Amino acid sequence: MKIKAVLFDLDGVLVDATEWHYDALNRALALFGYTIARYEHLTIYNGLPTRKKLEMLSVEKGLPRGLHTMINRIKQKFTREEILRQCTPVFEKEYMIRQLRRDGYRLGCCSNSIRDSLELMLRGSGILDQFEVLVSNEDVQHPKPDPEMYLNAMSALQLAPGETVIVEDADHGAEAARRAGGHLCRVSGFGEVEYERIRRFIADIEQGKKEAA
């Protein structure tokens, strides 16, 4: 089957936002006397929506649930500051996105981030205008690992799952991609996401060398 679109995850794929989210959440939690260790964040919390992280902190560390809304709001403000300060274009990613567009592929980005962060990061990276469809956690009922985001993107593009490649780095994202029925191009992280890898993956799919994920 011919591939028509490439749907990208955001964090760990198009941007390396782990530290920005970690810094923002810890700055917000510190106001109330709580912290998450870097190791915990990398192994447990990274990639989950803030609301889910806060719920886990309530279960694990007794963070009062009544604080969730306020901490969430403060965290989003700090995230904005960190993105504006730290997010700049990365040559390999700009090159990949522009080449894929030149090759005729339609592009989407589906992220468990809120819409403001999603747009800020893509704008800071210099690639926002290349995307035809953006799906944030505010656009769905259920974030990843639910397939809703990817199914929404496919339906917005009016494409069948088999016509899409989904680039994901994390387990919950890979699960969302598989359940949506797209061809999963799994990467181990930001550094692995480049044009040649995506083109090779698409060529293998189209030549029937890889089974549908």
Ligand SMILES: [Mg+2]
């Ligand atoms: Mg990710």
